[in-house]
Amino acid sequence: MQMNCQFLSPTRQAEILPFETAPRPIVGFACDYPSGLATGFHTHPRAQLLYATSGVMRVETPDSNYVVPPTTALFVPANAEHAINMDGPVTMRALFLREDAATHVGSKSKVIAVSGLLREVVVAACAEPVEWSPDGRGQHLAALALDEIAKSSPLPLGLPLPRDPRLRRVISALRSHPGDARSLEEWSEIANASSRTLARVFRAETGLSFRQWRQQARLTEALSALTLGVPPAKAAAIAGFNSVPAFGAAFRELFGITPGQARSLRSGAPR
Missing domain, CATH: 1.10.10.60 (Homeodomain-like)
Structure with a gap:
């Protein structure tokens, strides 16, 4: 991950690296953030589905500003510059998507509706190890998550800048x-x-x-x-x-x- 601020310490960056390089199509990432935290603009080598079970995220890209409350998620393509600001405490439960998995979702940032099923799948994926067994539960969760994301309707929560x-x-x-x-x-x-x-x-x-x-x-x-x-x-x-x-x-x-x-x-x- 590349960032132009001190949001992450070297230790924290090392902790996130496995999620960005895991040999799995989808990896869950769970982290709780305090109110008012701002990441500054940064990029990830993999696409993300930014979701929070509670709290509101404001995500800005060079072209748009998004508000992401619970029941919605923001798809951010790989290497897309973005900054996240937390409106109140945020319990992030996100997904990192490998390139082949991300192609099923699209190439542009978009907010989608999160169904009750997708919410539970994301939460369950975050409970799996980074290198989950290809023959285990993680494989089914990844396939179901991709199917639910692909079927989700885009929402008008992006404000063009x-x-x-x-x-x-x-x-x-x-x-x-x-x-x-x-x-x-x-x-x-x-x-x-x-x-x-x-x-x-x-x-x-x-x-x-x-x-x-x-x-x-x-x-x-x-x-x-x-x-x-x-x-x-x-x-x-x-x-x-x-x-x-x-x-x-x-x-x-x-x-x-x-x-x-x-x-x-x-x-x-x-x-």
């Missing part, structure tokens, strides 16, 4: 204060570009209008807050909604679940 430095200044401020109601015309002073230019570049680089991007960013922040136990009324305020029913309708349209269901995700018990 523009590369234009003018837009980066705008989204950096919005991510710190998602409820900020300033219009694109008002943001143009900070970005040092006309609102028309900002709108055009925003659409070209993210595929979304500024209004759509901001709405998704706000709802994503609300999702994170809900999974940490914040009540729906406060989550609605975080998302910039004055009406809780209107917030609930927008939230359900984007994520396919209600704010109440999202809030119940925090109850996932560590395994």
Whole structure:
């Protein structure tokens, strides 16, 4: 593993190396992380399925920002640069995928829904030794995990990030204060570009209008807050909604679940 920060000591890196080089198609990796921990950008030589039985992970790549609550997992291709931030304590139960296994999943980062079966398979895989017996339980768990991952539906939990430095200044401020109601015309002073230019570049680089991007960013922040136990009324305020029913309708349209269901995700018990 290559990292540009001191998240891992040499000893810790040596402990992870077997998971990155094991002669098995899938290897489970279990680790608990404290609230607020940030890994910094790093890469792995193998693809990963990042999953946590409890807690919320924020994962950033050069192109997108993902929020990964329980009941979802993020597939990260091999050698893809990414950084993880822990929103509250996180009980990570992840999988490392060998190249031939990863080809069954895809070549791009994506958030998938984690079924009850996939959750238990991942947890069971993490209990197996790194070099599990090819004739034992690990073989069946690996095959079932790949089948469940391949069948899982992608979820709209990835927020595309523009590369234009003018837009980066705008989204950096919005991510710190998602409820900020300033219009694109008002943001143009900070970005040092006309609102028309900002709108055009925003659409070209993210595929979304500024209004759509901001709405998704706000709802994503609300999702994170809900999974940490914040009540729906406060989550609605975080998302910039004055009406809780209107917030609930927008939230359900984007994520396919209600704010109440999202809030119940925090109850996932560590395994």
